Amino acid sequence: MISYIVKRLLQGLLTVWFIATATFFAMHNVPGDPLLNDRAVSDAIRANLESKYGLDQPLGTQYLIYLKNLSQGDFGISFTQENREVNDIIREHFPVSAILGILAVVFAATGGILFGALTAIYRNRLPDFIIMILVILGISVPSFVIAAMSQLALVSFNSLVGVTVIPVAGWGTIFHMLTPALVLGLGTMAYLTRLMRSSMLEVVGSDYIRTAKSKGIPAPRIFTRHQIRNAILPVVTVLGPSIASITTGGFVVELVFAIPGLGRYFVQAVQQLDYTVIMGTTVFYGAFLVFMVILVDILYGLVDPRVRLEK
Amino acid sequence: MSRNINQPKSSPKLLDVNKLAVEFDTYGGVVHAVRDVSFSVDSGETLAIVGESGCGKSVTVQSIMGLIPMPPGRITSGSALLRGQEILGTAMIQGRDIRGSEIGMIFQDPMTSLNPTMSIGDQIAEPMQVHKGYDYRKAYSEAIKLLELTKIPESTKRAKQYPFEFSGGMLQRAMIAMAISCKPSILIADEPTTALDVTIQAQILDLLQELQRETGMAIVLITHDLGVVARLANEVAVMYAGKIVEHGSVEDIFYRSAHPYTLGLREAMPTNDPDKQSVLSPIPGSPPDLFSPPVGCGYCARCPWSMSVCESKNPEGFYLNEGHYSKCWMHHQQSPVKPIELYFEQQTHG
Numbered sequence: 001m002i003s004y005i006v007k008r009l010l011q012g013l014l015t016v017w018f019i020a021t022a023t024f025f026a027m028h029n030v031p032g033d034p035l036l037n038d039r040a041v042s043d044a045i046r047a048n049l050e051s052k053y054g055l056d057q058p059l060g061t062q063y064l065i066y067l068k069n070l071s072q073g074d075f076g077i078s079f080t081q082e083n084r085e086v087n088d089i090i091r092e093h094f095p096v097s098a099i100l101g102i103l104a105v106v107f108a109a110t111g112g113i114l115f116g117a118l119t120a121i122y123r124n125r126l127p128d129f130i131i132m133i134l135v136i137l138g139i140s141v142p143s144f145v146i147a148a149m150s151q152l153a154l155v156s157f158n159s160l161v162g163v164t165v166i167p168v169a170g171w172g173t174i175f176h177m178l179t180p181a182l183v184l185g186l187g188t189m190a191y192l193t194r195l196m197r198s199s200m201l202e203v204v205g206s207d208y209i210r211t212a213k214s215k216g217i218p219a220p221r222i223f224t225r226h227q228i229r230n231a232i233l234p235v236v237t238v239l240g241p242s243i244a245s246i247t248t249g250g251f252v253v254e255l256v257f258a259i260p261g262l263g264r265y266f267v268q269a270v271q272q273l274d275y276t277v278i279m280g281t282t283v284f285y286g287a288f289l290v291f292m293v294i295l296v297d298i299l300y301g302l303v304d305p306r307v308r309l310e311k
Numbered sequence: 312m313s314r315n316i317n318q319p320k321s322s323p324k325l326l327d328v329n330k331l332a333v334e335f336d337t338y339g340g341v342v343h344a345v346r347d348v349s350f351s352v353d354s355g356e357t358l359a360i361v362g363e364s365g366c367g368k369s370v371t372v373q374s375i376m377g378l379i380p381m382p383p384g385r386i387t388s389g390s391a392l393l394r395g396q397e398i399l400g401t402a403m404i405q406g407r408d409i410r411g412s413e414i415g416m417i418f419q420d421p422m423t424s425l426n427p428t429m430s431i432g433d434q435i436a437e438p439m440q441v442h443k444g445y446d447y448r449k450a451y452s453e454a455i456k457l458l459e460l461t462k463i464p465e466s467t468k469r470a471k472q473y474p475f476e477f478s479g480g481m482l483q484r485a486m487i488a489m490a491i492s493c494k495p496s497i498l499i500a501d502e503p504t505t506a507l508d509v510t511i512q513a514q515i516l517d518l519l520q521e522l523q524r525e526t527g528m529a530i531v532l533i534t535h536d537l538g539v540v541a542r543l544a545n546e547v548a549v550m551y552a553g554k555i556v557e558h559g560s561v562e563d564i565f566y567r568s569a570h571p572y573t574l575g576l577r578e579a580m581p582t583n584d585p586d587k588q589s590v591l592s593p594i595p596g597s598p599p600d601l602f603s604p605p606v607g608c609g610y611c612a613r614c615p616w617s618m619s620v621c622e623s624k625n626p627e628g629f630y631l632n633e634g635h636y637s638k639c640w641m642h643h644q645q646s647p648v649k650p651i652e653l654y655f656e657q658q659t660h661g
Binding site: 211218 | 376377378402408409410411412415416418420423424425426427428429430437438441442473475486489490
């Protein structure tokens, strides 16, 4: 198990290096010069930046300088914001995005597993129909529509009560987090529900469930000890990519709910050609996703003993 | 000679199944899977239920165990008495659970019949936790003892392993250990050796026999393999198209077969006899459609001796001697074909 984890981490490191390299060369092929626009910096700063990043040097040298800084955890200084290191931006705003994303994934996973199992058990009966209709809505309606509609609903709810129970936008308390996390996780929750339903239906009809019944195991125990754990396997498999889609989809939701997350800076940096911020946030997001996927793989090994032994 | 099938009962048998009928609702109509099946079995005895695929063997035992999904399944009539008490439609008698506690069951394909994400030891321990109220540690150590009892080497290590680390034969041993963990009075074995290769088959059958000698449990064995029947069974019930067509001791069935279907089955068995090796005579035709089962004898369309009465009237059971009956009009006093001719055929055919 240890060697498996070490191996996966090394692979992850390789992936991150690849992401960093690809980002670097892609950025250098983007036309334009951030130091030459109308809000141009003074010659002194320009000279400083050029010497720090070797911008007057050939591309290969620049790449090596970039890698060297990266390996020391230095993403550089923002080209457009005064006195801001990329590390500062990440340190300040990533935790917000991370909390939102993790909350959304938790919502999506628990909701998906629960509703999926429920629809399978109530197959072709009323709870199944209702949940499946909601699932189709959740998959097909884009998150910014749901975000706006949920804000509208919150406004009327708060005005009905008279006080602000759940804030419509902003960040700070747990009440600020609930709605955006729910909206962000909804699409994934719908997808996981469908997956869990089909997986659960397969498990319910399987031979080993018949065996468990023949052993006289009570239905609730069969559900928790035999059905859920086996049905959950495909859901765990797609959890890695789901985290990816939730974090990247977070930009829109952060914007609608005015959340000071990393997504806003990422979009802003692209618009302003802020090289270091783009590269820094991309590599950081990449590394984060790679780490999450590895975490899910390890989790998978814990759920399925057949994976655990493979070296 | 001929008596009616319903003999007066003495003391209640361990398991007494009476006139059981099971139907399934499908999109194509109602399937009459089991029609009027009666049998009984006593402690220490082995009853084999034989018949071809789809004749209702498995449905019969699964409905006794309450494993038939309802709906679409339905037990339309009949009773199953365990020591004189009805078990159909109930989960408990006298404070004991039926499933897993009074009756244990093993299945055809051990590879898919065990939970892939639960260790073997945990799976064997589970019934003891549920039925006997053992705590986990006690149940687990009992599970290791059961693995030893079913002759699995290195049982402590094996108990920690998962089904994918076991071979088919070992899995079936683990299944048996699980089924007998609460010392059931009856073990139902639904084609226990069909998915295993021949040498493993023999080991599993020996194991079942040995366990039966030690515990005195009754075994109800479902199989289509007459070789397995000959090895294990005391009594045999031959099923065809949802009915038991012949019932008797293993000697009755093999040496004094009375029903044409039993004869057909025996003819269709491969043999080591050098004179007959090349000839394997299958029963021509196929079983009747159980969506609309025939009014008369289910076998008459394939029976070489069928008479006009066979099509219109369902034969009753005719007792040929104590405990041996056959549901065939041939045994009727007015039948033009005499059973004696059948016996003659048996001698010529072996």
